[in-house]
Amino acid sequence: MADNKALTPRATDFSAWYNELIMKAQLADYSPVRGCMVIRPNGYAIWEQMQAALDRMFKDTGHQNAYFPLFIPQSFLAREAEHVEGFAPETAVVTHGGGKLLDEPLVVRPTSETIIYAMYAKWIQSYRDLPLLINQWANVVRWELRTRLFLRTTEFLWQEGHTAHATEAEAEAETLMILGLYRNFMEQWMAMPVLTGRKTNSERFAGALRTYSCEALMQDNKALQAGTSHNLGQNFARAFEVRYQSQEGKEEYVWNTSWGVSTRLVGGLIMTHGDDTGLICPPRLAQYQVVIVPIYKADAERAAMLEAADKVKAELQTAGIRVHIDGREGIKPGAKYYEWETRGVPFRFELGPRDVAGGTVMLARRTGGAKEPLSLEGIGPRMVQEVGRMQHDLLNAATLRREHNSFRHPETKQAFIDYLEGGGGFVYAGWCGDPAVEAEIKEQTKATIRVIPDAEFRSSEAPAKCIWTGRPAVAEVVWARAY
């Protein structure tokens, strides 16, 4: 096991807390290769739960999985001007194979648009082939200078959806549908509230027409871009000659979308719910939703408690609850409690002789509150209810925190600056639409426009003026320092 000391409190050093939590909960470890990360079983289990939920959602909306290769001919990347400009600086390039210099270097995919649309060009002939809705689960490599476990690593795991449509409207509808799907996943599964909206041009995906994103606010009041969905327009279709014959018999370029979420979400989960004890994993994503700690003295008691635990486990499993019995010997119950709390298990059952005699278990919730004896009668349905409630409570608490750390209608430029420099979260303010102003604000405050928010997130009264220049505002935008 890892060391037994408490974590650095979040208030003391948030970043140290984050790193220590990951080590202590054994979610990941540093690899021998700089910037890379080993995802350990505890961390990978969360990712697997995420994958399972998202994969179901993608399939329910008509997508199929496929797999495209890791290596991309370097020339492919160059075919779309903005794309190559955006990604070339951070690619890893393979120059040798089998001991020989390659005729053409191979890029290790930083994202797969180019190779996928090269293939789509072969597969799509007619409007009858559209829409083409494909997703892939893959690893990608981006040669980052500054890395953080889960949040930004040189190699990371993700899914990337790539679709082709006959019309711009269809592509836009797909882009927005996925944005909503992501939001739903983040709220309902991760219990992580997000703002949705459009990115400004400077934050747009390299090669996209428009980029939309989900933005979450972490406990240190920094924003996390949690997922993006791009309307690629016909940029890649033109670069890769992805054309189809329309119903009217005309040759047209397809309209593409691409969208992705990554293992970064695990980092978002940690920084949304974690506390000074460790991880708090929302029950819907937890590897184990309930851990049973048997309590005993003599050997005879141990056997009886384990047997009772098995029965409880079976009942919970029947109700669809994921359960683990911690029957390890030589570790005191208290030590087990701390360990499972660090790992974020939502519910703990303590099961000892007194409970068995009384037909109860002692329930402890990871989110706090007093321990509570539960009757074994109907324990399955009861825990299903508890899972739903904790899921709801976590989302609620995170939403309240975000709103508490949001600032609408700063009166003056100085108030805007003060809020950001004082460690504030999301600031809603008017913007004149000038990219130079956006850059200047970033320069001075380190904050960027996270998103031009969707209608439901906008302030009831739209700001009339740009917070920086006083010129007429083209939109209300959300500013924050970001990961």
Added chain:
RNA sequence: CGGGACGUAGCGCAGUCCGGUAGCGCACUGCAAUGGGGUUGCAGGGGUCGCGGGUUCAAAUCCCGCCGUCCCGACCA
């Protein structure tokens, strides 16, 4: 790539100034007791002191070179 710090057991460190048997805490292994919130006791295992060279009877320690890591700045899911 620029500025700063640091490399000694799995982790955290002391020892380096002033050369002389490689240590401490935690973790780990075994046994026993303990067991409803981080358990004690006893006994153990584990080190090319980042790498290479030099000085010296003798180098973790002094000198030279290299490598690596972390933090701060320019780029980013």
